[in-house]
Amino acid sequence: MLFNSIDFLIFFPVVFAIYWMLKNSVSKQNILLLISSYVFYGWWDWRFLSLIVYSSFIDYIAGLKIENSTTKKQRKRWLLLSLVSNLGLLAIFKYYNFFADSFSQAMSTLGWQVDDLTLNIILPVGISFYTFQTLSYTIDIYRKNIKPTQNLVVFFTYVSLFPQLVAGPIERASNLIPQIKNKRVFKSSQFKDGIFQIIVGLFRKIVIADNLAIYVDTVYGSPELHNGSSLLLATVFYAFQIYYDFSGYSDIAIGTAKLLGFNFNQNFNFPYFSKSITEFWRRWHISLSSWLKDYLYISLGGNRKGIKITYRNLLITMLIGGLWHGSSWNFVIWGAIHGVALAIEKYTFSKLKIKNFNVLGTLWTFLVVLLSWVFFRAQDLSSATLIMKRIFSFDYTMPFIGNINTVTIALLMLALGLSFDVFIFRRKVALEYYGSTIKTSSLAVFVSIVIILLALFYSTSNNFIYFQF
Amino acid sequence: MKSTLKLVLIILLLTYGIDKVVYLVLNKISDNVMTGQSIGKLNQFLSQKDSINLIAFGTSRSNHHIDVKKLNISSYNMGMDGSSIAYAATLIKLLPKGKDQTVILNIDPNKLFIDDYDGSDIKGLITKYNRNRTVKEDIKDINQDNVLQYFLWSLDYNGKALGIVKNYISPKYDYESYYGFDPLEVSETQAEQFKNTLQIESTYDCDKKKNINPLVWKYINVIKVFCEENNKTLIMLTTPTYEPVCKVQYVKLAEKLKSIEVTYKDYSGFFTQNKDLTYWKDKTHLSSKGATVFTEFLKQDLQKNNLIKPNN
Numbered sequence: 001m002l003f004n005s006i007d008f009l010i011f012f013p014v015v016f017a018i019y020w021m022l023k024n025s026v027s028k029q030n031i032l033l034l035i036s037s038y039v040f041y042g043w044w045d046w047r048f049l050s051l052i053v054y055s056s057f058i059d060y061i062a063g064l065k066i067e068n069s070t071t072k073k074q075r076k077r078w079l080l081l082s083l084v085s086n087l088g089l090l091a092i093f094k095y096y097n098f099f100a101d102s103f104s105q106a107m108s109t110l111g112w113q114v115d116d117l118t119l120n121i122i123l124p125v126g127i128s129f130y131t132f133q134t135l136s137y138t139i140d141i142y143r144k145n146i147k148p149t150q151n152l153v154v155f156f157t158y159v160s161l162f163p164q165l166v167a168g169p170i171e172r173a174s175n176l177i178p179q180i181k182n183k184r185v186f187k188s189s190q191f192k193d194g195i196f197q198i199i200v201g202l203f204r205k206i207v208i209a210d211n212l213a214i215y216v217d218t219v220y221g222s223p224e225l226h227n228g229s230s231l232l233l234a235t236v237f238y239a240f241q242i243y244y245d246f247s248g249y250s251d252i253a254i255g256t257a258k259l260l261g262f263n264f265n266q267n268f269n270f271p272y273f274s275k276s277i278t279e280f281w282r283r284w285h286i287s288l289s290s291w292l293k294d295y296l297y298i299s300l301g302g303n304r305k306g307i308k309i310t311y312r313n314l315l316i317t318m319l320i321g322g323l324w325h326g327s328s329w330n331f332v333i334w335g336a337i338h339g340v341a342l343a344i345e346k347y348t349f350s351k352l353k354i355k356n357f358n359v360l361g362t363l364w365t366f367l368v369v370l371l372s373w374v375f376f377r378a379q380d381l382s383s384a385t386l387i388m389k390r391i392f393s394f395d396y397t398m399p400f401i402g403n404i405n406t407v408t409i410a411l412l413m414l415a416l417g418l419s420f421d422v423f424i425f426r427r428k429v430a431l432e433y434y435g436s437t438i439k440t441s442s443l444a445v446f447v448s449i450v451i452i453l454l455a456l457f458y459s460t461s462n463n464f465i466y467f468q469f
Numbered sequence: 470m471k472s473t474l475k476l477v478l479i480i481l482l483l484t485y486g487i488d489k490v491v492y493l494v495l496n497k498i499s500d501n502v503m504t505g506q507s508i509g510k511l512n513q514f515l516s517q518k519d520s521i522n523l524i525a526f527g528t529s530r531s532n533h534h535i536d537v538k539k540l541n542i543s544s545y546n547m548g549m550d551g552s553s554i555a556y557a558a559t560l561i562k563l564l565p566k567g568k569d570q571t572v573i574l575n576i577d578p579n580k581l582f583i584d585d586y587d588g589s590d591i592k593g594l595i596t597k598y599n600r601n602r603t604v605k606e607d608i609k610d611i612n613q614d615n616v617l618q619y620f621l622w623s624l625d626y627n628g629k630a631l632g633i634v635k636n637y638i639s640p641k642y643d644y645e646s647y648y649g650f651d652p653l654e655v656s657e658t659q660a661e662q663f664k665n666t667l668q669i670e671s672t673y674d675c676d677k678k679k680n681i682n683p684l685v686w687k688y689i690n691v692i693k694v695f696c697e698e699n700n701k702t703l704i705m706l707t708t709p710t711y712e713p714v715c716k717v718q719y720v721k722l723a724e725k726l727k728s729i730e731v732t733y734k735d736y737s738g739f740f741t742q743n744k745d746l747t748y749w750k751d752k753t754h755l756s757s758k759g760a761t762v763f764t765e766f767l768k769q770d771l772q773k774n775n776l777i778k779p780n781n
Contacts, residue, residue, distance in 0.1 A: 195476070455621045
């Protein structure tokens, strides 16, 4: 079920009403959340619910077994079971075809013909998100950072809670499980925060991102037909499309959770205002970047084992981060660009004894990120190469405009979105808590005006970009 | 909880109120807009449809290829970018009953044989959803309406508000001399792009598209019946394409139309012997020069077949 669908517009108020009617019973509320989360997911394809149940069950058992193990060896074994089960699912559903295809190509380069090994596999929506979420649970128990929950419904609800099920934020058990266990109290301030963030998220997604997508899809759909300036413009548009698409999704998810009394962690914090790539990753998809840092970078040794190992760790972390997004060489290159940029920054900052590049840093950050988006968005490696060649030919003639009306709407809405971002950024109040700082009447006016803007300028909804991961 | 309910109630009431104000203001503005594709062209068609003798409908290919004034001095080209047969069918049904008129409809077999055609082009008439019963019924008939439109009337202007305001403040052209035909002047960049596209080999899977989409066929019959009952001469035709493909579809369509006694003229291959690229903007659209040559031939051919009278 999509957040920006009529189905969800009916589904959520029904769940919301029943949920708060059951406010005196946490266990009943949790059962309702679990059932509604499965309905939410099953709306897309009920068969893949079995994977969520399987993953939840394995990690529920593994968590308890790790805690009850008396020896380190036993603890390790149960952790290994969790890792193999979860990463195994990912390997089959997400990466099998990529590795099989890469293997065939490598063999053919060596002169050996191998039969087509790829399979017709559907990628289950959200698998990368809930897999990482459940993994963090068992790893945290193994590291003795948290205690496992005995309550099956609580754990299954943690894994499948519908606001964050299909595209995050990747919530840690340490934050979410206590909230699921304990009684939720309805607070009007939290409701205001939630409503504000949902409406901002909808605007970001269906007005800004989806209008920009029309131009981006046209140009990136056939890059061979377009000149360098069109490809550059489309890449700039894509930089904002993906930001508003995914941050918009996160806003709706976090806002929806607030209406149910949950506080999710912030997932985006104005990343394009960053003065370094390091800062960018503290502001972009925060739940993933902190996951990679805590469970991969630090596990590899982080920066504790010398400068060379630190660079290696940065690169490995970003390469795997790239692969997490999708099973193609484009994502690997995307990760590599970020890994190299992070290493360059680490080296420069330590030599010059500075923390960022100040004003030039914003430009450097945006350019690196922009360059990397070409690989992220292009359909394949050859398209990405062609696009890069044309952009760097610096032959900037008149760009393709397409439908002038559509491009004008996209630009105007982007300007509105960016102005809003600057406004909130300067206020030094997180978007997540801004709604409750506004008077009720002002909030009502704001929400009503945005609803009218949505009606007037929404674009035919594309799927959220991060659903494919 | 009380303050929250109050907030929700205020939001609902305010949204309802602002929505109606915005809708009425946009109605007022749009009624005075006679230029632009957003609504001006539709308004102009609605204001002229009862008095003109010949109207061309269809996609952008009709819009850019048929210079209707050369066919009949009292005419209008209602071809529209992104539209298809559902859009045209509803507009044809809005023509005056009983008045002798010639209706030219450009149809492209390659598009009529698509399985997943759902008539969504009818949404091009959405600005009239809450203002014209025929439009509303036709949109609802094929489930292309949005359930929220019952409450949020501003949705009628989705994606069009900006164009309407822009054309209200600064009209694009002198609409009094405009008759719907938009010849395509090709820039050097576009000509270059067209050359580039010719380097790419196109692939078509004609075998997968063997039957006319049932919804398309329904519309063809609706148009045919309306024209028969209301004194209209209906001519369906296919204007030139650079590279006509899946010719079997053309043959099949011609046979089907013949079986229900609808006049159909296939001009898709008109330029296939002449590879002068200046006749084209892209593979499906003629340039202004190409449209002039084609319209001249079309006029002679239709006159020769007594489908239109000599212009006066």
